[in-house]
Amino acid sequence: MKKFVAVAGNIGVGKSTLVNGLCARLGWQPFYEPVAENPYLADFYADMASWAFHSQIFFLTHRLRSHHAISSHPTSVIQDRSVYEDAEIFAHNLYLQGHITPRDYQTYRELYQTAMDFLPPPDLVIYLRASVPTLLQRIARRGRDYELTISADYLESLNGLYENWIANFTLCPVLTVPADDLDYVAHAGHLNLIVRKVDEKLTGREEVIFYPEEVARAAED
Numbered sequence: 001m002k003k004f005v006a007v008a009g010n011i012g013v014g015k016s017t018l019v020n021g022l023c024a025r026l027g028w029q030p031f032y033e034p035v036a037e038n039p040y041l042a043d044f045y046a047d048m049a050s051w052a053f054h055s056q057i058f059f060l061t062h063r064l065r066s067h068h069a070i071s072s073h074p075t076s077v078i079q080d081r082s083v084y085e086d087a088e089i090f091a092h093n094l095y096l097q098g099h100i101t102p103r104d105y106q107t108y109r110e111l112y113q114t115a116m117d118f119l120p121p122p123d124l125v126i127y128l129r130a131s132v133p134t135l136l137q138r139i140a141r142r143g144r145d146y147e148l149t150i151s152a153d154y155l156e157s158l159n160g161l162y163e164n165w166i167a168n169f170t171l172c173p174v175l176t177v178p179a180d181d182l183d184y185v186a187h188a189g190h191l192n193l194i195v196r197k198v199d200e201k202l203t204g205r206e207e208v209i210f211y212p213e214e215v216a217r218a219a220e221d
Helices: 015-026 041-046 048-071 083-096 102-116 132-142 152-167 188-202 212-218
Strands: 004-009 029-031 077-080 124-129 174-178
Touching (some): 004 083, 015 029, 015 077, 029 048, 048 083, 083 102, 083 152
Parallel strands (some): 004 077
C-alpha cells in the first residue's frame, strides 16, 4: 500500500541523509526540499522586516505545491522537511523576532490553514530530535559556508518551536528519533533500527520507543 512519510527536524539534524538511507532500503521515492531561487532572498537578508513576509509566502507556495505532488504520486514517498515546518517553525520564528508584523502573520496563517484543509496529511512524520551541540557538530561536519554563521541561540530557539509543534501535532502518527544517540551514517545497524521502528509505526503500533539498549546493540551490528 502506498505510504507518505515526512522527515522533520532542525537545521543540520540529518534529514536528507535519513531520507537517502530509508529510500535506498525501502525502495521508495525521495522528495527533497523544492529547489527554486527565491526572488526575495537577497532583499530579505538586506532588510528582514520589509521582506520576511514575501519570502515566506514564496517558500510556502513551493512547499504546498510539493506536498500536492507527493499526495498524488503513484508510489510510496519520503519527504525531506514538511510544509508544516515552514509555517510552524520558520515563519513563526520570524514573527516572534519581530520581522513579520502581526497583521501579515495573521494573513500568512489563514492562507496556510486554508491550504491544509485541502491537502491530505502524511501517513507518518519522523521527527529527528537533537541537542544544539549535536546540531552544531553536524553543521560543521558538512561544511556549508552559509550555515557556519548559524548561532547556538538561533538553533535553540528553533528547537523550542519544534518541540512545541510536535507535542501538539495530531494530523498523523509521529515517530520521534533520538538523533543525539543514532548515527545512521557511521552505523548501518542504526539505520536498520529506524527502518524497523518506521515499519512498526506504519503498521499501527501505538507506542514505538528507541530503548537505549537497542541503540547500543544496533551500533555493533
